[in-house]
Amino acid sequence: MLRKMGLKVRAYDTASGPGGTWFWNCYPGAKFDSEAYIYQYFFDEDLYKNWTWSCRFPGQPEIERWMNYIADSLDLRQDIQFETTIESAVWQEETGRWRVTTDQGEVIDTQFLITCCGMLSAPMEKVFEGQESFQGRIFHTSRWPRDGVSFEGKRVGVVGIGATGIQVIQTIADKVDHLTVFVRTPQYVLPMKNPDFAGDGAAYKARFDELKETLPNTFTGFEYDFGPSWSELTPEERRARLEEIHADGSLKLWLASFAEMFFDEAVSEEVSEFVREKMRARLQDETLCDLLIPTDYGFGTHRVPLESGYLEVYRRSNVSTVNCRENPIARVVPEGVELTDGTICELDVIVLATGFDAGTGALTRIDIRGRNGDSLKEEWGREIRTTMGLQIHGFPNLFTTAVPLAPSAALCNMTTCLAQQAEWIADCIGYLRSQGKTVIEPTAETEAAWVAHHDETANATLFAKTTSWYLGSNVPGKPRRMLSYTGGVGTYRKKCAEVAAEGYQGFDMQ
Incomplete structure (x- = not known):
């Protein structure tokens, strides 16, 4: 989508190949627990139908092969730099751009920074003394x-x-x-x-239109x-x-x-x-x-x-x-x-099998600094806040996926939610460019309203009364807040669409 808009895009991945969580989680027995035919991308019918799954819940090796199929079919490798870790990202007020550095010593100057780090990708590895x-x-x-x-x-x-x-x-x-x-x-x-x-797989492939309409x-x-x-x-x-x-x-x-x-x-x-x-x-x-x-x-x-x-x-x-x-x-x-x-x-x-610093850990392990040099790690160390899980007040032109306060933080078939977030981000950037603007950021009031709605929805459920990683309870000192939006994927999608239809009211554009 961003390519078609004429943007120059570069992706960076610590791994040596595509797959994300399905690259890293190759432990014995790793497999889907979403049905294979719904853990899919529905923006391209040929992409969907030209791959055939062996069973309802396939294992990691087959899933990783599918992820490579996706990368090759969409010619993504030309824009991905593997075996590279992002170490910092600092907002440059004077230029209105991000200065991003890697562990390879590269310095990247970019207008937009989109994080696709995953909600379960910061493992809790050092959990015991000795x-x-x-x-x-x-x-x-x-x-x-x-x-x-x-x-x-x-x-x-x-x-x-x-x-x-x-x-x-x-x-x-x-x-x-x-x-x-x-x-x-x-x-x-x-x-x-x-x-x-x-x-x-003809039986499930025949349901492409039905599933494309139903899942979101x-x-x-x-x-x-x-x-x-x-x-x-x-x-x-x-x-x-x-x-x-x-x-x-x-x-x-x-x-x-x-x-x-x-x-x-x-x-x-x-x-x-x-x-x-x-x-x-x-x-x-x-x-x-x-x-x-x-x-x-x-x-x-x-x-x-x-x-x-x-x-x-x-x-x-x-x-x-x-x-x-x-x-x-x-x-x-x-x-x-x-x-x-x-x-x-x-x-x-x-x-x-000690889990992750879910939702926040992937970003707080990067030194991300927004306006006035404010640290995202320190901000989220005080209180975990986002605007619809898509942007964060104080961090202009930073777009996020699979972070707190959206269904993609936990309660969603991940491809359904991540595809929706990616589409919203691309459309937002397209709108910004059509308006002759270069910078977008949610206002403090807009973010506060979303956080209040998120909390009201979560606190009405039994999730909020249960100690679990859904509330960050597995990470010492992590602020307690339901990580995932509990209003439902369909409701969330409608709310995101309403924001776009209203010309991103509540977002400052410059």
Whole structure:
């Protein structure tokens, strides 16, 4: 889009190839949990139909091949500089442009700075005292060696049982000598059904127009949306609907069952108990149930993982667990992991599935300075604020994607939301140029209004009452605010479109 407008565009990536999160997250078991045929770009029908997925939820190697297909089909490599990290970006008041520096010593002078750093791309790698003393090997899942890791004959510990940890655990349990899982926060999980696609994927390709129209307007950018309200159905009908959706083997129970479970604690408890019941039937062990089934927060207020045989892993003879709620990890020692009570778990490999500084971390790890030399890291260290997750007051001509206060910060099928944000940014730049202006920035009042709307929407939900990375709770000292806009993808899209239709009222242009 920017090329067609006659702009000179250059992209920079620390990685050695395209793929973004699908380049970095090549850990064992990494795969989609959005259906492959919706995790797509719909601006080009040929681009969509000329690639065929093997199954409903393909794995990382296939996804990375698809990302390379996208880069090649759109001839993107000519404008991407790989193996280059942006270290700083400073607004130059006298020129109205950004001065950007890289780790290669390059200095880039640019009118517009667009960040596409990802919402889960700043890993929490150094989380325990003594990691450097470990005599074995430590890997964070998002910085996995490209040539893989051998687990044969190894004593392996996995720290973290979120969506990533679950994928690793279920994949490597039968490949290690012994697996120790360090469990702190249990997760509600849903079983994945992952059928192969027949032939050339004609069935889903025939839905191109339908999906192109539907995805941008649902609550989460998926093909499905919430159905009848809880109050409209009898208890028997509710149960039947939960059973039907649970059997779908997707995220549908989370994203398209009953919206009331995000607002009404009684509904939340009933849906949560339904999922607990399903998990208990598979674990068949009271101790494991107490350890692995949540009871102190509602289903869906944390990120919900899909899994394939994950719960059954804990019944294997070569798998043991550590209850880190009762006996937390104190430090890493040369032999392995030391617990608070002094117990040492001897290990050869430690896998850290310890998550990310979500939403903000990718940008605060760059020295970004706006008007008056104000630091974005310091600003967000006091309070996390944006205008629709697209611009930030005090940082002119800085456009952002996958940052806080937009659905793309967490609650969205990412391609749906990122494509919408990219289109909005390109259209905004085009409008600015058509008006003979060179600089755009949201006013303080516009930003304050969006933050207030965001908070009012979030605080009406049970998300705001739950401790999770959705609120930055996993990062010490991070200001507490719901990272993702909870008003829905379709609503957000309409609000962004209204701003554009009104000539970007509330944005200063010079």
